[in-house]
Amino acid sequence: MIKVSVIGTGNVATHFISVFEKSDTTEIIQIYNHNNESLKRFSKFNTTTKLDDLKPADLFLICIKDDKVEGLVKKMNVNGVVAHTSGSVPLLDSPNRDAVFYPLQTFSKDKNISFKDLPLCIETENESDRHILKSLADSIRAKAYNVNSRQRQELHLAAVFVCNFVNHLYHIGHEICSEKDLPFDILRPLIQETADKINFKNPKEAQTGPAKRKDQSTINRHINQLENPVYKELYRYLTTSIQKTYE
Amino acid sequence: MIKVSVIGTGNVATHFISVFEKSDTTEIIQIYNHNNESLKRFSKFNTTTKLDDLKPADLFLICIKDDKVEGLVKKMNVNGVVAHTSGSVPLLDSPNRDAVFYPLQTFSKDKNISFKDLPLCIETENESDRHILKSLADSIRAKAYNVNSRQRQELHLAAVFVCNFVNHLYHIGHEICSEKDLPFDILRPLIQETADKINFKNPKEAQTGPAKRKDQSTINRHINQLENPVYKELYRYLTTSIQKTYE
Secondary structure: OEEEEEEOOOHHHHHHHHHHHHOOOEEEEEEEOOOHHHHHHHOOOOEEOOHHHOOOOOEEEEOOOHHHHHHHHHHOOOOOEEEEOOOOOOOOOOOOEEEEEEEOOOOOOOOOOOOOOOEEEEEEOOHHHHHHHHHHHHHOOOEEEEOOHHHHHHHHHHHHHHHHHHHHHHHHHHHHHHHOOOOHHHHHHHHHHHHHHOOOOOHHHHOOOOOOOOOHHHHHHHHHHOOOHHHHHHHHHHHHHHHHHOO | OEEEEEEOOOHHHHHHHHHHHHOOOEEEEEEEOOOHHHHHHHOOOOEEOOHHHOOOOOEEEEOOOHHHHHHHHHHOOOOOEEEEOOOOOOOOOOOOEEEEEEEOOOOOOOOOOOOOOOEEEEEEOOHHHHHHHHHHHHHOOOEEEEOOHHHHHHHHHHHHHHHHHHHHHHHHHHHHHHHOOOOHHHHHHHHHHHHHHOOOOOHHHHOOOOOOOOOHHHHHHHHHHOOOHHHHHHHHHHHHHHHHHOO
């Protein structure tokens, strides 16, 4: 049984608490938030608003805002492994046994996430602590990857492109449909197939469209069609970037 | 039984031929290509290299390059409906019964596509021809939408954003992984979840990431991390576009 305490009560914390609760090999010892109000949802667990009152555990999982992680961990003085869950924060150098347990996934408040095969990027200050994080990943059927801080920063950057930026392009498609009285549903099979396709060929080979085939008359017409000047520029830049890729 | 002849032997033609062949309510009358070599793969069907030799059919489906469609259709003189399959070509004004049967999907040479619920954008010169296209869509279990030429041009533009441009962002993620010795597999669950998520909330609400939360220190670090100057600019533009959306 892995004894784990969760520091934080936000989105990521809530998803982890929910999956730890379901796991037969994980025991939630305590949940911390500095604000008592946020702990009310978790009243069936032992909770605390004081770092000094943290009970012993194998692992303390830090699920708080990136820019608060270092300050909080440096105030902690515990015996277990202290693992943060942030993609952009390096492995810390606190008085604790520092580690990273970064889930490479996008978490929404009201949508369940499957932890099965979810990539968990693991890094530890002490080699001997690695097995605790690996066991925790196994206990929720996630997939552990050894990823150092430099690699994790690159992954975080890659994630911005394939998740945050991709979602913004979905939004542009959604906006075009709304403005022209077309149902967004009409784009859904295409969105799904575009995501599926790269499981069969790599994205460089999967590229299609006017930019790739240098169909300048369609490109010009599209830029004219766009009314939003920011989207016009974005269309030009994405087209340039595709064309430079295949030069 | 809908009698259909397919004009062209490329990617889109091949997918349509394959699904028509499986349908109990569709009969392939003939396949045309000006080049005899391209027809060899289809020797089990009646084929022709001459437009003048086209046999009578309910529908002639034009699956050739966008910029060749108009020239070819104007050379045809047939009795059935002549429907092109191109997103960017308007409804033609040829001597034939012109129509459009545009599948909003990305087709790959070596990957099967499910036609079930695939959106087919239908437009006809004569209102009375609409039912033929609707029946053809039904016969392959696709979903017919009435979409006029102006709307279709907008859909084509939207498709470039949510398919072609999205795929390019996948490519950038893939390149970052390759360069840093990280397996691209680690990004796949995130890519899948990003595409799934917009079935539960609209993309504007689903947006996350440093641009959305105005995390300027992460944005600056990411731009510094990128070595390719085109990607740097792209990162900046996408960030600006996201931020303007939430102003």
